[in-house]
Amino acid sequence: MNVGMFLDRDGVINEVLSSRVKFVNKPKDFHLLDGVGEAIKLFNDEGFKVFVVTNQGGIGLGYMKETALHDIHQKMVDDLTKYGAKIDDVTYCPHKPHANCACRKPKPQMILDLADKHEIDLENSYMVGDREPDIVAGKEAGTKTILVGDRKDEKADADMFFPDLLSVANWIVEGK
Known part of the structure; x- marks a missing residue:
């Protein structure tokens, strides 16, 4: 079985609600957060x-x-390639908030589907997010959970807290 690092996108990988961008609806709105390329490369090197x-x-x-979303994700992949970093798979819920679909976080279906597809050992894997729905989805899927960022989501009952994704990667590399 493989070990997975499941990452939320907005607020973990790229800027959102920043001075430069409010929402990412076009590739030009996509900007990697500092240290993300290096962090994902470290995860790759550690075998995640x-x-x-x-x-x-x-x-x-x-x-x-959806075509614009695919273009945004292609820009993400291209930007990460500059760091020698790679994403193994991307999944998304396209439904409206409150649509009560099976795939929207805080429900764990996206994580479970990826785990099944890629033979992931969820118990030894991580879900990293910046909001409560990410953490709930990770817990429901059976992963360890990590909250990143400075929004201080009081409801998010994560297993661990870090300021950013690079801090998570450095912790993983240092042997936990």
């Missing part, structure tokens, strides 16, 4: 399969087409 699991309700709400 790296996945992106992201709610993209903007599709269901009509703010973005």
Whole structure:
């Protein structure tokens, strides 16, 4: 079995609600957060399969087409390649918030589907997010959970807290 690093996208991998970008609806709005390329490369080097699991309700709400989302994800992959980093798979929920679909975080279906597809040992894997729905999805899927960022989501009952993804990667490399 493989070990996975499941990453939320907005707020973990790329800027959102920043001075430069509010929402990422076009490739030009996508900007990697500092240290993300290096972090994902470290995860790759440590033998983790790296996945992106992201709610993209903007599709269901009509703010973005799925083709634009694919272009955004291609820009993410291209930007990460500059660091020698790679994402093994990306999955997303295109439904509106409150649609009560099976795939939208905090439900764990995206994680479970990727785990099944890539033979992932969830008990030894991690879900990294910046909000409570990410942490709940990770716990429901059976992963360890890590909250990153400075939004201080009081409801998020994560197993661990770090300021950013590079801090997580450095902790993993240092042997936990």
